[in-house]
Amino acid sequence: MIRPPHTRSRLTRRRLSRRAWPAAARLLAPQLWLRLAAVALVALLCAGLSWQFVTARIDRSLAQALLLSDRALKSEVERFRYLPEVAAEDARIAAALAAPQDATAIAAANAYLETVTAHAGADQLYLLDAEGLTLASSNWDERNSYVGRNYSFRPYFSDAMAGGEGAVYAIGVTTGEPGFFMSTRLGNSRDGAMGVLVVKIDLRSLENTWTETGQKIAVADSDGVVFLSSEAIWRYRPLRPLDQSTRARLTRSQLYVGSGLEGATPVLTGTAGTGLLGSGLMGSGLARAVDGAGRSLSLRSAPFSRGWQVLAAASPWPAHLAALVTAGVVTLTGLLALALLNLRQHRHRLIALRLRQTEVMERKVTLRTAELNHEIDARRKIEADLRAAQETLVHSEKMAALGRMSAAVVHEVSQPLAAMEATLTAAQFALDRAPDQVGARLTTAHGLIRRMQRMTRNLKNFARKEAAPSQPVSARTIATAALELVQPRADSIGIRPIYQPPEQEICVMAGQMRLEQVLVNLLHNALEAIEPGTGQVRLSMETQGSDLWINVTDDGPGIPPDILPRVTEPFFSTKTHSEGLGLGLAISHEIVLQFGGRLDIASPPAPEMNRGTRVSIVLPVLPCAPTPGIR
Structure with missing residues (x-):
């Protein structure tokens, strides 16, 4: 039976490990245990030295903090003594x-x-x-x-x-x-x-200063009650348990009225803390301080006038951490040295084995690289085909929209042609009888010609495939062009869309023709949803935050809630007698996503309404800068 290459490599490593085990067992001689013991001893010694060094540094910092705090407190009191x-x-x-x-x-x-x-x-x-x-x-x-x-x-x-x-x-x-x-x-x-x-x-300004500098400083009165502290949890708590006579005297004098001193637990707990309190907390030592986490603190204190004590505290964790890190580093270094000694014996065999494995891996990498390159080329071709198919679908949807508009466009063109023919005929008869009326009739004919030219130009631009990248375009210009394109369809059903243009020019990052296509599709959908002659379609724009909302609203029957999430799916349509492919909203949704925006659909448009639909194009607003060549 022929095994795959990766299975053979695993079996080879297992055989080598089995052969190396007896040699490793023979190395576990007394001298190896002695070396391990020496490493452990050196690690403990270095950890102790590191702990002492960091502890001494903490003690010096506490002494300096005490000196500065004592001077600051004394200076503040002396200012007002007299x-x-x-x-x-x-x-x-x-x-x-x-x-x-x-x-x-x-x-x-x-x-x-x-x-x-x-x-x-x-x-x-x-x-x-x-x-x-x-x-x-x-x-x-x-x-x-x-x-x-x-x-x-x-x-x-x-x-x-x-x-x-x-x-x-x-x-x-x-x-x-x-x-x-x-x-x-x-x-x-x-x-x-x-x-x-x-x-x-x-004196609370001193507390603020201590808190800002990150120091744990406290001041206790002659009864051992902390009244100033950078740690809020220490304030108005005794350093040690108070006897009954002291509690009664403090209650009579109302020194700390409303502070909850009666039920407060001592700040310092534990055997070490009690011993320090008994000696007046002079010098540095370890005491159990309740600082919210029950952590041990290194404490140092200095006497102040009136029996007060100024305390400075710091966590001993840096010393413990330094000792642990030092011990770990020394231990790892020693173990690494021992491992290097053992691995030296296997160096040559491992090098030879790795060379053979490297050759095998290089062949595999070369083969796999070729396969990946082939897959990448295939995927690129598929992506190019998908993009071409998407562009074809977009153009097909445009052509379908033009087909739906064809009857209205024929009417829109034939009506000005008939009017122009009548106008020119009248001008011909009036040439001899009323020459002064000829100019007005020719002006009317020119206006009808410009109307047809504008209609055909908009249709040509709408049908053209847009290849230019996205750029800042005027939303007001796009809305005007889209309304001109759908106006024949609106006239054919007796509807005049209501347009509320914004007061100022608003620009967005988009493609001119593609955004026009989206807006035309939304307007056509709204016109098809309303009752001919009585319905209403509204086009409006508003800015919400940094986004522009282009809203197309109709008062048709609306979209049922159960199918509202599916309206942007490809080939989904609720129009049973429509010639469309069910791609209008799907393509519009994809185009708006490419511009970095989204489609927002609400049916009904507002909670106070019981019918109708609002479809909004939401795009980020850009500052408008005039650019040559942009319509």
């Missing part, structure tokens, strides 16, 4: 504090605080009396004004009254907007005019 103390030196503040019932003094203090806030760039600046009641505020004229509200429960008030100054980050109970509150006590107990001046500043 604003309450400086603003309190004004006499209007002292007057308002001394006479809180004096409307004039309060109004002056409000205006002063509003001006200072606008110039300093602070969020709010307001004055509290000794009971924590707001006497004047920079937002005195706003809907959420602080005036008249009591803030004695706020730590910044109690700390200022007790120690002279106070500072705390909190969410505003009036506006709901977070901010950093710094307060200064005014007067002393001996004068009897005690009060507190508070400035509120917005």
Whole structure:
């Protein structure tokens, strides 16, 4: 039995593999295992070094991010540290504090605080009396004004009254907007005019900066609650679980009212994270951070004033990835070296085998290339035949349309001929009797001759085979020519098509004669669908977006929904007494597709209508540029 060439090549490879197996088994000696162990050891060592290097680089970047964040936070706070103390030196503040019932003094203090806030760039600046009641505020004229509200429960008030100054980050109970509150006590107990001046500043611009730079930065207060963070999921969550006394104190002071702190889970979880928190999170270490995916993070922190902590975090995944890649590269390199050593022994035999296989393959490729060239030539010939057949069908459809128009064309030509004969006869008789009427009669005869010339010229152009490629053509010119071609047919059934030309010239990329053929075919179909003498055919154009819609609408019986999808199929027709081949819409559909457009058919034309059909030629609009030779 003779096997095919590809079967013989597979059998040859199998025999060679069976012969090579005993030799490969003998190579699995102790020295090979030692080499594999050495490769694994070197890979682990290189992976560890790579992990340490990338981890150190991450640690340095975290330290740099901490330094920059600490300086930015300190700079933002220091800008407004002395604003309450400086603003309190004004006499209007002292007057308002001394006479809180004096409307004039309060109004002056409000205006002063509003001006200072606008110039300093602070969020709010307001004055509290000794009971924590707001006497004047920079937002005195706003809907959420602080005036008249009591803030004695706020730590910044109690700390200022007790120690002279106070500072705390909190969410505003009036506006709901977070901010950093710094307060200064005014007067002393001996004068009897005690009060507190508070400035509120917005630190969220720092969050935006950290987010834009892609850093994971957070700031936590002395209770370990994160109040500033580039990671939204960390904000207003404790770093570690809060005890009951701390939760109760935070609830009384309403520092984070409405933030959901009561039910928030800690940001850091796991054994490593607990150890870091216990040591104040100094230095760098690995902690379990809930950042939305439960991924481990490398953390580094620095202490800030008032017991705050600034934290910088980064994913340790680059270090793990570097270790894995290094181990993989080293392992693959070692295995490749061992494989090269083993393959060296088979090199000469494989080269000889490959040379023989190459010769066989070259013969096969040569044979197959010849076969493919023959197939390509055959397909090209078939495609050329198909194109010629398509052009013949298009021309045949044109001739069929001309045949359908022949009776109307004969009438259209014979009528002007009869009128012209009568006009010339009258002119001959009037030559002697009324010479002044001869010129008018000859002018009428010339008009009838031009009418017949225009009709025959349009028919000749319509019947001509178009070989020119697509080019920008005027849609208005094509519509006018198509209407002239179908006018005899329309006159024969007593119909005058309604044409609504566009106000401006519109151009499309198409062939002049082929697009005229499509439009003439659609107009003929519309004329055949309506009742003679009473029906209506409408031709209109409109632009929708970047497309031009050339609409041919009739008020005939319409197309049943079950056959509407088939109307563009070749040789499909619903006209039982028509001489057509059923190719009109099919050829029109193909021609429009060649122009990069489509045919849109709706029956009825609109939801509010119960009969009629609309067939639209949809083509992309082009800018019109006058070109010599284009009609």
